[in-house]
Amino acid sequence: MSVVSEVKTVRPRQLVLEMPEYHPPLAGREALRLDFNENTAAPSPRVMERLRQITAEGLTKYPEREPVERIVAAHFALRSDQVLLTNGVDEAIHLMCCAFLDEGDEALICTPTFFMYDVNITMMTRGLVKVQADETLSFPFERFLAAITERTKLIIVASPNNPTGAVVSRERLLAIANAAPHAVLMVDEAYHHFGGESVMGDLAATPNVIVARTFSKAYGLANLRIGMLAGSAELLKYLRKVSSPYNVNGVALDCLSAAISDETYLAWYVEQVRVGRERMMAGLDELGVGYFPSAANFVLMKIGPKHKELVAAMRRHGVLLRDRSTDPGCDGYVRITIGVEDHVTRGLEALKASLDEIGWKRVSGSAGQPVSEGVREFE
Incomplete structure (x- = not known):
């Protein structure tokens, strides 16, 4: 008569079982990286x-x-x-x-x-x-x-x-x-x-x-x-x-x-982002896309129900965006990173083409105005 030993599974602390997991969508990032708020050019x-x-x-x-x-x-x-x-x-x-x-x-x-x-x-x-x-x-x-x-x-x-x-x-x-x-x-x-x-x-x-x-x-x-x-x-x-x-x-x-x-390099890159951010927000105004006025190296845009379609279309145009719709209160929002001048230009061009491609129409609260006017404390 054989004896089969019981196999026990080791379990971690209960809080580890309950905690959420974070899996960043990093695969296949050979396009222009306007998705993870990285420096888009190079270090010093x-x-x-x-x-x-x-x-x-x-x-x-x-x-x-x-x-x-x-x-x-x-x-x-x-x-x-x-x-x-x-x-x-x-x-x-x-x-x-x-x-x-x-x-x-x-x-x-x-x-x-x-x-x-x-x-x-x-x-x-x-x-x-x-x-x-x-x-x-x-x-x-x-x-x-x-x-x-x-x-x-x-x-x-x-x-x-x-x-x-x-x-x-x-x-x-x-x-x-x-x-x-x-x-x-x-x-x-x-x-x-x-x-x-x-x-x-x-x-x-x-x-x-x-x-x-x-x-x-x-x-x-x-x-x-x-x-x-x-x-x-x-x-x-x-x-x-x-x-x-x-x-x-x-x-x-x-x-x-x-x-x-290298403070000279840092000042140059920060100025590239500052100018590019203003260009991006002005471009969103022209397109009628709502956005959240930003003090960072990215802008959060209000796209609405077609947010996934826009991210896919932008990838086809060689530009990566980050869909933030799963964040609390951010349904329909997409984030675009601001980098050096050429990358901002390419991002805006791809955005215009992609919005046309998916047949995007203005959503409520996005008629070329910032989503919130109450956050310009940084100015």
Whole structure:
């Protein structure tokens, strides 16, 4: 008589089973990349030169993060113990949740916003509190303040926000931090270079604020995966504790110091985006397409029921867009990235042709006017 042992399946924590998953539609991106808010051209030439200087022996060594953190801290007029380099802002969000959230704690966000907040918060607690923006998609400041409770331990606000491009004023961000001294406010400034105010200068006076920055967008280092958190040394020591000592690879660290040293390149690229963004919004006005006035390197357009058809048509014309219709309150919206001059021109030309091709007609609230006039705080 044979005995068959019972095979047991190992299961993860219940919150891992319940948390949402994020699967970015990255396959087949050989066309013009106006879908993921990347730098559409190239990083600084200094970065490419630094890459050519990396030796074979250099690749055999574990990366040293601290020397580059000192360089980055000096660049932002901070002390080295106030900066933690991360594997992109994605890891920064993950570390914030690991360090500051227990099961049962509440974390507060405003939707629509970056979906990775949902993923990382719900991995730690069921206490995710979402304050939904109204149909204007502008930041609901009063309702957001009212949602803060004694259980609130982490608050995340993106400014400029993704996918809307809207900013939350520095004054309002500091009011949120002061209303919740028992919580940590992470201000995600991934798109800061393209518009809006920063609270980086308020870290000393507001010790419960942490700023996240990325080097993927304006600096063009998305493939190297490098970002940063800046805040009080007291809070940063907890984040450093939950971080791997080798979380950022050595190639990224080598290239980062070269990237931040080239302020001429950064100013050029940011100006390309600023001018291109105005061109895009003016072009949408001419086409009768509604949009959300943006302070970032993208514009959110209101297309309506034919949003999927437009994305498909644009791909046929060699341009990639991002359909944001599944975001809360964004049904019928599509996002287009703003890059260098030629890419904006190609994007507008493809958009005109694609709208004609799909037989698009103006939808309610999109007769050549911004979807919301209440978000021009950044101007």
